Amino acid sequence: MTSTDALRFGLVGTGPWARRTYAPTLAAHPHAEFTGVWGRRPEAAAELAAGHSxxxxxDVDALFAACDAVAFAVPPDVQAPLAARAAAAGCHLLLDKPLATxxxxxxxxxxAADVAGVASAVFCTMRYAPATSAWITEQAAVEGWFxxxxxxYGALYTPGDDADVRASTPWRAERGALWDVGPHALSVLLPILGDVVALTARRGAGDTVHLILGHEDGASSTATLSLTTPKAAGGVCVELRGSAGVFTMPTGGTAQEALAVAVDVLLESARTGVPSACDARFGLRITEILAAAQLSLES
Incomplete structure (x- = not known):
C-alpha cells in the first residue's frame, strides 16, 4: 500500500466476528486509528471498547461523525441501511459479506457511496487472503477456461461446533449457506470466469444448495454451499479446468490477516479515488445473483 496518514475507523457490531476479527485487526493496523464501537447492545459495545482502549x-450517528471510515460486523439487513447512513456522513465503508439480502x-x-464520493470494500475473505488473492489474479489473466x-462445506450447525457463533448470528440459520458462504464462492468465480448470465439452484441435504452457473464468456461452473455438512466431510475447494489444464485454489492464512489487507485496499481506494475490485458495486452484484438463486429455489 502507498503510504498514507492513518484514518479513524469506527466499528459497528459486537458479536463474535467483531470481537475475534474486526476489533483486534483495527486495533493493530498501523494505518488505522481505532476510534470507537457501536452495537445494538450497549453493554457489549462498552465491554468490547474497554478491551481495546x-x-x-x-449513538451510531455520533460514531460516524467521529470517524473517517466505518467497518461493519453485523447481519446484512442491519448493515445495509447503516452503511448508507455512514456514507452520507462522509465515511468510507469496510463492509461485510453479503452486503445485503x-x-x-x-x-x-x-x-449513497457514489453521491458522497466515499470508498468501499466488501470483506470477501478469499479476495484479500494473500495466497488466494494472488491465485485469483493469476487465473483471471488466463484465457480458455471451460x-x-x-x-x-461448512459444519457450523454440526453438534460440538462453534455454539457462540450459532447463538449470536441467527440470520445464518434463517438464510442458510446460500447467503453465508455463497458470497465466498461467487467472489472467486466471477473475476475469473466472468459475470453470471444464467443460473439454476436446487436444494440438497440440510441447508445445502447446489448452483449451476453460466458465465458471460461461455464457461460454466457449479457451486455447492453448506453449513450443515458432517464435520468429517467439511472443507473448501475451488477447481478450474481449461485449455491450460486443471488448477486448484490454495488455502491458508487467517481471517485477521485477510482483513488487514482489506483495510489496506480501502485506504488505497480512499487515497486515490480508484474503486477497489471488490467494492460495494461488486457486493451489489453478488446480492443480485444470490437473490436470483433464492427465487430459483422457491420456484
Whole structure:
C-alpha cells in the first residue's frame, strides 16, 4: 500500500466476528486509528471498547461523525441501511459479506457511496487472503477456461461446533449457506470466469444448495454451499479446468490477516479515488445473483 496518514475507523457490531476479527485487526493496523464501537447492545459495545482502549458510542450517528471510515460486523439487513447512513456522513465503508439480502438495499448503499464520493470494500475473505488473492489474479489473466467448481462445506450447525457463533448470528440459520458462504464462492468465480448470465439452484441435504452457473464468456461452473455438512466431510475447494489444464485454489492464512489487507485496499481506494475490485458495486452484484438463486429455489 502507498503510504498514507492513518484514518479513524469506527466499528459497528459486537458479536463474535467483531470481537475475534474486526476489533483486534483495527486495533493493530498501523494505518488505522481505532476510534470507537457501536452495537445494538450497549453493554457489549462498552465491554468490547474497554478491551481495546477505545470509546463506546450510544449513538451510531455520533460514531460516524467521529470517524473517517466505518467497518461493519453485523447481519446484512442491519448493515445495509447503516452503511448508507455512514456514507452520507462522509465515511468510507469496510463492509461485510453479503452486503445485503435484498438488491434494493444493496443498491441504496452503492448510490449513497457514489453521491458522497466515499470508498468501499466488501470483506470477501478469499479476495484479500494473500495466497488466494494472488491465485485469483493469476487465473483471471488466463484465457480458455471451460468450467469451474467452488465447494464450501461448512459444519457450523454440526453438534460440538462453534455454539457462540450459532447463538449470536441467527440470520445464518434463517438464510442458510446460500447467503453465508455463497458470497465466498461467487467472489472467486466471477473475476475469473466472468459475470453470471444464467443460473439454476436446487436444494440438497440440510441447508445445502447446489448452483449451476453460466458465465458471460461461455464457461460454466457449479457451486455447492453448506453449513450443515458432517464435520468429517467439511472443507473448501475451488477447481478450474481449461485449455491450460486443471488448477486448484490454495488455502491458508487467517481471517485477521485477510482483513488487514482489506483495510489496506480501502485506504488505497480512499487515497486515490480508484474503486477497489471488490467494492460495494461488486457486493451489489453478488446480492443480485444470490437473490436470483433464492427465487430459483422457491420456484
Amino acid at each position: 477505545t470509546t463506546a458510542y450510544d 435484498e438488491p434494493d438495499a444493496a443498491r441504496a448503499v452503492v448510490e 468450467t469451474g467448481r467452488a465447494d464450501w
